[in-house]
Amino acid sequence: MATVSRYLNRSAPISEEVSARLEEVMAELRYVPHAAARHLASQKTRVVGLLLNNLHNDFFVPLLNGIEGVVRKHEYNLVIATYHSEGREFPPPIGPHNTDGLLVFSDGLTDEDLIALHERKFPVVLVHRTPPNGLRIPSVTVENKKITIELIDHMIKFHGKKRILFMRGPIHQEDSLWREAGYKNALAANGLPFDEALVLNGEFERDIAYKVLGDFLADENHPPFDAVFTGDDDAAIGVLAALRDKGYRVPEDVSVIGFDNLGFSSFLTPPLTTVSAPTEKVGQIATEKLFSLFEEQFLEDVTLLPTELIVRRSCGCNFESEELRQGGDQVHIYNR
Amino acid sequence: MATVSRYLNRSAPISEEVSARLEEVMAELRYVPHAAARHLASQKTRVVGLLLNNLHNDFFVPLLNGIEGVVRKHEYNLVIATYHSEGREFPPPIGPHNTDGLLVFSDGLTDEDLIALHERKFPVVLVHRTPPNGLRIPSVTVENKKITIELIDHMIKFHGKKRILFMRGPIHQEDSLWREAGYKNALAANGLPFDEALVLNGEFERDIAYKVLGDFLADENHPPFDAVFTGDDDAAIGVLAALRDKGYRVPEDVSVIGFDNLGFSSFLTPPLTTVSAPTEKVGQIATEKLFSLFEEQFLEDVTLLPTELIVRRSCGCNFESEELRQGGDQVHIYNR
DNA sequence: CCGGTTACTGAAACCGGTTACATTATGACT
């Protein structure tokens, strides 16, 4: 058994002949090492965990795809669990007891949980979230604020929008907060007032955004608006539908802009002006970082991936159909 | 230690006082049982595996959501792996060595692999696939053929369509095969010829469907068609976009119908006529079945969940905007 | 008062690998 172990792990030299015989016998017996026994003895699970707060957004498909690819390349396993900040029981379903490291998406864990893990030197990489108060936990996310300012700036300067409704995401979600900050910032920079009445809570969910905007529009006395900035593309679908059903034309009457550039965004009618976030890449890089942590390599704390403006038609920009014909995901980058 | 084990597993009565002390000490020590040790000793992993062939379709979000919910309810863990039929290495990343049972989506495993697992009496539930040659492996999928006949029938009888292009899915995918069978069947029943030139391979992928249909349309001599039946909604987006970019109006010039009723389907323009498949429910039921298998309960072999026609506007049916106003997912069931 | 349960707990074997340590053989160097 010891020899087999050493052979499989290449942890010591094994003679040619023995190797050959092992190979042969293992094939014949269809021998597969018992994972739990390895874990117990080696104190390594060869498992990485992904902690999410829910599984309601199409955003997760590219993210998962990125993560899974890297995990598989390293011949590790991936366990997925959802875990909600409220009503939480201890312990989280995944952690040091059954994984070698954790990818924590957004607020999948509380600050206290993170601190506890960090003190135990348990490998964690944050995804779409930065570490609490100066903790040196690696983090991978995308640039939100500057690009949002660009986006809003485009609406104001280029399209002359003055009253841009903000369909914000979950209030504890970092992306959501940065996007809101960018929104306010751009308004201020252009001398426009921030109006709380123009902020709705879409929670980054299609159905919720649809309902919330529908209710808003149903009120005869709703404040006027000439554009909607939606926290993410999934919610943008709900916004588009609500506007359509109430008889608004996009972009003629109201502009709509989203965020994330999900797979369907260029296929909506009108094609959605949004921000391209490299979601699959975020998953890949975060996972690579986690594997680097396993080898205790030094890591910069926060990795901010660049985002870029994708100007399509929903903001009011018009393109010749010839241009659109060239590809389903035809990208027009707006340069200031 | 033995007492702790018995307490945690409720596998033997423990006195009040000892229980109380255990509770106290465990809290103080933040004791969490070592998963691998339990697995090794108990020969149970408390893990279910999900084997997919890829992670490219938004379809997986509701499926995963359904699965994960049930897994969590049972306090099990969920590991996810992709595994491709071609170029396969042995062993699959997940199986008897590290899970208690497997959910196998579509062709995530070959027939031989399935047979081998079945002979070992390893719990497996098939998802969107039926067992090979009479093997008694439980399976959960949706009714494809009859509903497709209804759908195509609607196009022919109600809308007078005569040349319906079929954007088919992967040729080894069962759903895809059944949908094709339904398509051919409906044509035959209505005395329409089946034309191989009207079948394209969209692979259930947005970008592929867009490209394939775009290429088809670019050919000046392409056969005439008056409708497109797309194997799934994700690909339908690609179809809608390709048609739009080539100047076709939907549904005035060409009707488009999909399958699956994904979250965004009712939000497209025009809203997509499709078939509602209870994807989240498929995930839930399949997972429940797997847990039943753990307790060796008898199970009917194949569970076929009902699907229903969702008639929206992309097929050519028209609804008053008043009706649409009532909800984002307003469902109109077509009764023959 | 006695045999037979039931309630509870401790001791120890066991799950299937990993790895520190011991052992032998071999070749290189002084």
Place this chain on the structure above:
DNA sequence: AGTCATAATGTAACCGGTTTCAGTAACCGG
């Protein structure tokens, strides 16, 4: 020839639980 590193393999402790077996105390019916 003697010392020493290197190669290859065997031996046995160990990882942290589960579970069988044994043993003690309390309880119950006759």
